[in-house]
Amino acid sequence: MEFKDYYKILGVDPDADNKAIKVAYRKLARKYHPDVSDHHDAEAQFKEVVEAYEVLKDSAKRTEYDEIRQCAGQQQGFRPPFGSAGGHGENQYQGDFADFFSSIFGDEGGSRSSGSAGRRPFGQRGQDIETELPIFLEDTLSDESKEISYHLPRIDSGGRVTKVKKTLKVKIPAGVADGERIRLKGQGGLGVGEGASGDLYIRIRLVPHPLFDVEGHNLIITLPIAPWEAALGAKVTLPTLSGKIQLTIPANSQSGQRLRVKGKGLPSKQRQGDLYAVLKVVMPPSSNEAIKDQWQKLAELAPFEPRAEWSEAS
């Protein structure tokens, strides 16, 4: 088991007073709280900080810890002290923080995470489970049945918490939006005693599409066109989520201009979204002499100053 330096975790000196420890803890708790931080490791870091504070704020625990810390400085690795109410039995996980804590202070730390309302007489309600479900844009056009798998915590006959895989078929309604949650009553963790099962929450994640971007219920596609298509107008084939359509580009179009294709966006309860084609004028990669001649003629013929806006500023 690896020795954990609680002082290092809180970033305080070993002789820091209670006030300094409290300040350091509060700062780090705000920084790493999983509801505040978007760091992928925030939860683990937050737990470490809480664990460290749990010990250092309590003068009895701190004294005990300081003695162990002194010894740990002189030897390699860390061996839990005799007589500590470990209660965990043989634990194979190395370097797990909670194990380190309970090897010194026993399982009393378990009360830290319990809720404030306490146990109810008729048993305990099962845990709510939240899981993410990636959905392709194409699948939001109509009601779709999706299979989802998730893990439920279960306590086996030996009192150990294991994870059981569960698979369900779920109807995803048409027009679901990114981040939306679907609640499936009673599909979460099993209750204890007469407690009801928890619920399953499915959080919808729209998978980024290679062609379409989502803006509310509208879709946006970037449509590359040649300079002469912008100048003369053109009819092009445009992909939509539900098949290809013909789109007319008006003459004298500009790069960045939006053309609306009504009703080809995403469905919603209020109204069907639209598809916007955003024009992007692209140059041909290289040109031969004949084409260069044509550009040359155009340059002489067209009285066009693309940087007219600059002349006023300079």
Added chain:
Amino acid sequence: MNDTELNYLSFSEVCLQTDVAEETVFKIVEQGIIEPIGATPDEWLFSPMMLVVTKKAVRLHRDLKVDWAGIALAIELLDEVEQLREKNRYLQRRLSRFVDM
């Protein structure tokens, strides 16, 4: 963000699921952190999103020892940060279709 309508929860269900006293949920509603539909607590309906926010408020209150007014401000700001991040991701994606980044 929309919620699927059929999934609304009652006041007592919210208390049960967040494992907090009614009084705590009252405080959260009082601060406008969540706004249940319906005039009286008996009629209150909470969306799944409100349940998520309630749970978050309870965690922040417990772990960071922030009072409820502070929680209301924190959640509002966190929400804003999330929206800005989302907007930024979206604009980055849009921009990358026009220019090399």
